[in-house]
Amino acid sequence: MPATPDPxxxxxxxxxxxxxxxxxxxxxxxxxxxxxxxxxxxLVARDATRLSGFATELTERHGRSVETLPADLSTEDGCVAVERRLTEGRPVDLLVNNAGIALTRSFLRTTVEDEARLLRLNVSSVMRLTHAVLPTMTERRAGAVINVSSVAGFGALEAGSTYSATKAWVTNFSESVGQAARPYGVRVMALCPGFTRTEFHQRAGINTSSMPGWIWLDADAVIDEGLRDLRKGRLVSVPDWKYKLAVVALRHTPQRLLHRLTRSTKVLVGRGGR
Incomplete structure (x- = not known):
């Protein structure tokens, strides 16, 4: 059996x-x-039918207990339902905050409602669920939270996109809260993948047909490296050497030069595939 993150x-x-x-x-x-x-x-997601089918698959294949909780985390009712599950009943050992969306239009062409939904799902739900689970974890002095962020959060590389701003918040939040939780034996980590082969981009309406094959990561490999970094106590995990190099470049390239390069090449460093 593969090693668990041991929380x-x-x-x-x-x-x-x-x-x-x-x-x-x-x-x-x-x-x-x-x-x-x-x-x-x-398992938490919006589609109850899809959740039920997936839960059955996991139970039949691995013999584990799988509970489903249909909820839209961009809504107040959805957040409250999941917060309740995190604070009542059987204690949670690992929370993976993965739910998120991207908008395909510039801020100049989106609606306030679209942007508010992005913030509720990518930012507010991550804060609320992390806040809900940490008191019990710190009391037990065991547990872990993985907040799925993105390499995109390390720089404003796509003019008008507010997705990268939400992921910058998730990464900074996780790093800060992780430092506070560490003395209690609890780990909080931001997982920051680059482009990962999943249906996320197709569902978001993002055309990836012109992107080279080498840019893509495998979801299982992303998780393997993320769990290794969690066991090592890292606060931020950037899977794969090429994206580690990209993060170094984003942090040290002068902003004016970086913006000029991205305008001319239309390079996107990465949106994690959810």
Whole structure:
């Protein structure tokens, strides 16, 4: 059996993980990996029918207990439902905040409603669910939170896109909260993949046909490296050497030059595939 991220309290034999955005992309890959590693699961997504089918698949294949929680985390009711599950009943050993969206239009052409929904899902739900689960984890002195961010959060590379701003928040938030939680034996980490082969881009209406093959990451490899970094206690995980180099470039290239390069080449460093 592959090594788990080991966030389980002493004496617990059946760890429990909650995964949001669990029916597709990185969320589904996380669910499969964690079930294989011996976790029971609570899966959160909007589509109840799809959730039920996926839960049956995981139970039949891995023999784990899989609970489904249909919820739209861009809504107040959806957040409240998941917060309640995190704070009541069986303690959670690992929370994976994966649910998120991207907007395909510039801020100059989006609506306030679109931008507010982006913030509620990519930012507010991550804050609220992390805030809900940490008190019990710190009291037990065990547990972990993985917030799925993106390499895009390290720079404003796409003119008019507010997606990168939401991911910059997730990364900074996770790094800061992770430092506060560490003395209690609790790990909080931002997982920042680049372009990852999932259905995320197709569902978001992002045309990827002109992108070279080498730019793409495999979702399972992203999770493998992310879980290794979690075990090492890292606060931020950037899978794959080419994206590590990209982050170094983003952090040290003068902004005016960086913006000029991205305007001329239309390069996107990456939106994680959910």
């Amino acid at each position: 389980v309290a002493p004496g617990r034999t059946d760890p429990l993980a909650v995964v949001t955005g669990a029916t597709a992309g990185i969320g589904a890959a996380f669910a499969r990996r964690l079930a294989r590693d011996g976790y029971d699961l609570v």
